[in-house]
Amino acid sequence: MKLTVTGGKGGTGKSTVATNLALLLSKKHKVVFVDADVECPNDYILLSTKLENEEDVNLFKPKFDYSKCTKCGLCVENCAENALLQFKEGYPFLMPTLCSGCRTCQLVCPEEGAILDDYRLVGHTYRTKVKDNLELVTGVLAEGEERSYPTVLAARQRAMDIDADIYLFDTMPGTGNHVAAAIEDSDIVITVTEPTPLGRHDLEMILKLLKKLNLKAWIVINRSDIGKISHDELLKNYDAEIIAEIPMLDEILESYVSGVPVVEKFPDSRAAKIFESIVERIEEVL
Ligand code: SF4
Ligand code: SF4
Known part of the structure; x- marks a missing residue:
């Protein structure tokens, strides 16, 4: 019960x-x-x-491997929490406290290995x-x-x-x-x-x-x-x-x-x- x-x-x-x-x-x-x-x-x-x-x-958070990132911006566009920022011509970066750990960024990223697993203690x-x-x-x-x-x-x-x-x-x-x-x-x-x-x-x-x-x-x-x-x-x-x-x-x-x-x-x-x-x-x- x-x-x-x-x-x-x-x-x-x-x-x-x-x-x-x-x-x-x-x-x-x-x-x-x-x-x-x-x-x-x-x-x-x-x-x-x-x-x-x-x-x-621990909660998932994305870790970027910039050597594999093409700066396409898909991860930023699809982050419902607005936890990712990308300035013109730049690489995306994370604002950790806004991240819900949903992994959407990792799922939509077309470049294998560009977004790796990392965790934060919650x-x-x-x-x-x-x-x-x-x-x-x-x-x-x-x-x-x-x-x-x-x-x-x-x-x-x-x-x-x-x-x-x-x-x-x-x-x-x-x-x-x-x-x-x-x-x-x-x-x-x-x-x-x-x-x-x-x-x-x-x-x-x-x-x-x-x-x-x-x-x-x-x-x-x-x-x-x-x-x-x-x-x-x-x-x-x-x-x-x-x-x-x-x-x-x-x-x-x-x-x-x-x-x-x-x-x-x-x-x-x-x-x-x-x-x-x-x-x-x-x-x-x-
Ligand atoms: S895990 Fe989810 S909330 Fe965190 S950065 Fe990726 S898409 Fe945004
Ligand atoms: S979706 Fe992947 S390749 Fe595109 S900007 Fe994000 S990390 Fe880079």
Whole structure:
């Protein structure tokens, strides 16, 4: 089963929800937990563990052999990212940060060997054994890198290569292709939101994305007592259901400050029971 926890905006408590669900699910199932929030991965911190077993994520970039280049300009014309420049009578050259690694330039080049393979480091993935039934795969974007998509894909691939009952993804905020890459093929998508106008707005963006992907949304309203926002209209227009509401609870704050997820620090608390009720819903689908 593939389960994804997402949220339109940052700071909704998405990682807290995902971390607590991962811990509870791993009591009965083999879980691979994927932190695909590559710009700001923090699940390893919430789980009080470390990033281990580092692997590089490299992206193709063209390397020109000017002794074979005829300056025909085809590579420049066909680069959709405008990552290649060529001045009159000159050879093409690359602006690396704009390159998506699509290889189109290499494919259209008529001169064999004029464009060779080269790579740039865009991120890392890590694999950490958290406990017997729980492994964490984390994607981390390289410093200064803007393209998150290849690192999300690499983390996803590394996770899917591990044998498990449940793959639980924690996505980046937003609705870009990096989020779609983590969400697609999910059996269950849990969207975490908060009852504020901004929370509602971003929730609708995610619901639109899920509609395009033909996926149903399970909504968790975090900090449910901080505002009064009606979700009736959204529930009518999209395939969505509110499965849990988590109020501001002292035990969540205390567990956050202590660095131990609430389902472990306060297993009998109201907050832990809410997470258990979400797990029961998930297990109905398993
Ligand atoms: S790999 Fe793609 S994006 Fe990069 S320079 Fe070639 S055509 Fe442009
Ligand atoms: S397509 Fe090949 S031959 Fe033409 S300018 Fe680019 S590298 Fe040179």
